[in-house]
Amino acid sequence: MATGKVSFRGVGTALVTPFRQDGSLDEAAFRSFIDWQIAQGIDFLVPCGTTGENPALTREEHRRVVQLTVEQAAGRVPVLAGAGSNSTTTAIELALAAIDVGADGALTITPYYNKPTPDGLRRHFGLQAEAVERARSGFPLIMYNVPGRTGCNMTASTAVTIAREQPNVIGVKEASANMEQILQILRDRPRGFLVLSGDDGWTLAMIAAGGDGLISVASNEVPRDMKTLTASALSGDLDTARGVLNRLLPLLIGNFIESNPIPVKTALKLMGVLPNDTVRSPLAPIQPANRSRMEAILRECGVDLGDYVEGRPPGASGERERISRGTSRSSGHDAISRDSKLSG
Secondary structure, three states: OOOOOOOOOEEEEEOOOOEOOOOOEOHHHHHHHHHHHHHOOOOEEEOOOOOOOHHHOOHHHHHHHHHHHHHHHOOOOOEEEEOOOOOHHHHHHHHHHHHHHOOOEEEEEOOOOOOOOHHHHHHHHHHHHHHHHHHOOOOOEEEEEOHHHHOOOOOHHHHHHHHHHOOOEEEEEEOOOOHHHHHHHHHHOOOOOEEEEOOHHHHHHHHHOOOOEEEEOHHHOOHHHHHHHHHHHHHOOHHHHHHHHHHHHHHHHHOOOOOOOHHHHHHHHHHOOOOOOOOOOOOOOOOHHHHHHHHHHHHHOOOOOEEOOOOOOOOOOOOOOOEEOOOOOOOOOOOOOHHHOOOO
8 A cells, every 4th residue: 555655756667568479468577577677776666658558458457557566566666557548537547546556656647639728637637636635635646748649738837737736746757858848847846846757868958957857668678777877867976877878878769669668578578578579459569670670779788688587587686587698788560750759
């Protein structure tokens, strides 16, 4: 159960949802993956976002994935459950389900396809926040603005207004790729209101401007490195953060050579972290040429490749036992445009 005040500052992984080759949920692989993420030092976990293929999950599977995350995390790190929908009623139900299974907070996206006005956004998030507050006082919500996916941009003024009107809306995941808008939120936000990057490549710039961390796609593959990048930036060690960012930049770009999470799941299979890279329709398996590109990118970034070994969870060091296929330098869906590729 979520108790007390939790922190979503730092870096959280927008978790992929592992499927078996027949498309069913692979609970064993997911539990092992969560243990590896925690051992690698990630600050919090975010199941059932876009990277988790939440549109392709049934309502029962959505609840189960959040429940599995809570159970496996076992209080070691907070769980921020995806609870967004373009239906306000559904968004409320998803948030209440997150409370019911013991999540520590919920991430809720601007409604997609409907294209609500600013007043519509205030009403949507307000009704969700009020329902959550009635169910569990103080249960935190973080809004998610990613206009490249939703067709709806939440302006700085609207985000700050909602933050002031709804005390349990404690932050925003910003993936608008609009730095002026982000800077306005950082300037005008209420005290304690979190501004998290929704784009791995923007993390250093946003933290340097006053941001509070990142909800990451790349931390699926390189959680320890993304933790180092984020923690270094937050502590003011910009040189270290810049070094990690520059080394991983090919991966941050490569993760979107096809629609998220297709390349990420491919990378996790190549690394031996997951047994396969199955995605659900309407996503399609990665193109063979892009599979080769991802392997080359992982090698360029110094990421170990290997084969999945069933029943071998991460060791005490946090590194999965692998049959090595490469040396490390460090401890077909249509491609989408840069501004529409961000995580969930």
